[in-house]
Amino acid sequence: MNLLSFRYFLEVSRHLNFSKASEKLRISQPGLSQQITALENELGVKLLNRTTRKVTLTEEGEYLYKKLSPLFENIERTVNELTEKKVVPQTTVKIAAVPSAASLYLPQMLTMLHKEFPDVEFYLQETTSTQAIELINRQKSHIAYIRTPKDTATLKRQGFNFIELERYPLQLIVAKSHPAAHQKTVDLKELQHEKFIHYDRQQSPALYDLLEQACLVAGFRPKTFCVGPEILTIASLVANGLGVTLIPQDMATLLDSSKVSAVNLTQQTLHSSISIIWRNSDYVPLITQTILRLVNREQAPSATG
DNA sequence: TGTTTGCAGAAACGTTGTGA
DNA sequence: TCACAACGTTTCTGCAAACA
Numbered sequence: 256m257n258l259l260s261f262r263y264f265l266e267v268s269r270h271l272n273f274s275k276a277s278e279k280l281r282i283s284q285p286g287l288s289q290q291i292t293a294l295e296n297e298l299g300v301k302l303l304n305r306t307t308r309k310v311t312l313t314e315e316g317e318y319l320y321k322k323l324s325p326l327f328e329n330i331e332r333t334v335n336e337l338t339e340k341k342v343v344p345q346t347t348v349k350i351a352a353v354p355s356a357a358s359l360y361l362p363q364m365l366t367m368l369h370k371e372f373p374d375v376e377f378y379l380q381e382t383t384s385t386q387a388i389e390l391i392n393r394q395k396s397h398i399a400y401i402r403t404p405k406d407t408a409t410l411k412r413q414g415f416n417f418i419e420l421e422r423y424p425l426q427l428i429v430a431k432s433h434p435a436a437h438q439k440t441v442d443l444k445e446l447q448h449e450k451f452i453h454y455d456r457q458q459s460p461a462l463y464d465l466l467e468q469a470c471l472v473a474g475f476r477p478k479t480f481c482v483g484p485e486i487l488t489i490a491s492l493v494a495n496g497l498g499v500t501l502i503p504q505d506m507a508t509l510l511d512s513s514k515v516s517a518v519n520l521t522q523q524t525l526h527s528s529i530s531i532i533w534r535n536s537d538y539v540p541l542i543t544q545t546i547l548r549l550v551n552r553e554q555a556p557s558a559t560g
Numbered sequence: 561t562g563t564t565t566g567c568a569g570a571a572a573c574g575t576t577g578t579g580a
Numbered sequence: 581t582c583a584c585a586a587c588g589t590t591t592c593t594g595c596a597a598a599c600a
Contacts, residue, residue: 273567288568290587305567 356400503527
């Protein structure tokens with residue numbers, strides 16, 4: 256006894272016509288007839304009444320059809336979801352995010368997702384942009400919130416899709432005791448003799464490039480005191496007067512304003528943003544599709560990919 | 561009444577998977 | 581690699597009901 260015979264029986268029951276059913280099943284009519292007969296013999300029950308002009312279901316056939324039909328429809332729907340819509344059910348969603356994105360965007364996103372998928376667990380990884388990209392590459396994360404790199408074309412070439420979220424201007428971060436701390440705006444040129452808390456070129460290339468470029472536009476190369484610390488360490492180093500730094504406004508909101516000041520720059524030509532990235536794949540899980548749909552709804556004007 | 565239509569059965573053959 | 585079984589196809593024939 257095999258499932259195929261039942262599949263054949265259902266198709267004949269639907270059409271009540273062997274020729275049409277065999278056409279639909281892409282097998283020969285005699286073959287189909289043989290299969291149904293064999294199934295009836297195996298079950299010891301007559302399923303179809305055949306006359307030379309008409310096929311009808313017997314009482315047993317009717318019963319079997321009613322019982323099996325929804326089950327096979329479910330199988331077909333599942334296979335269809337898997338093969339055509341490329342939808343894969345998911346019970347755990349892995350999201351990598353840089354710290355500022357984890358604080359700014361994830362709470363709202365997770366609230367919305369939890370409403371749609373109450374049984375799904377979320378696994379969050381707070382990391383650098385470079386590591387987040389690597390996690391997506393190795394399929395260890397489904398999506399990632401990264402600091403948008405300068406060269407987005409390379410990301411696209413590598414098969415990543417991305418949606419850029421809101422852009423934020425750069426701000427100067429100084430200690431409360433710093434002369435610039437109480438100014439409304441500051442010209443970056445005035446800080447050319449300051450020591451900077453810089454970013455790691457490998458781990459945070461977007462922020463590294465932004466700081467370098469901002470100083471270059473202001474006419475100097477930044478003197479580096481320290482490279483590569485985490486955002487809380489940056490705040491601590493700046494608060495203790497060990498240097499100044501430039502960070503995007505979204506990151507600045509996470510710093511303790513009682514210890515450091517965020518000052519706007521007079522020339523706000525450079526901006527930074529967070530982007531959501533995900534890998535091009537044959538299978539985009541349903542929940543990942545939902546995340547992208549929600550992000551697109553919120554960020555429709557700047558959607559890229 | 562001849563033709564058409566639809567199902568069943570048989571025979572020959574091809575394809576595929578399995579086990580020795 | 582080969583033999584074998586299972587399953588399917590093609591082709592043909594037979595039967596019977598519906599129809600013009």
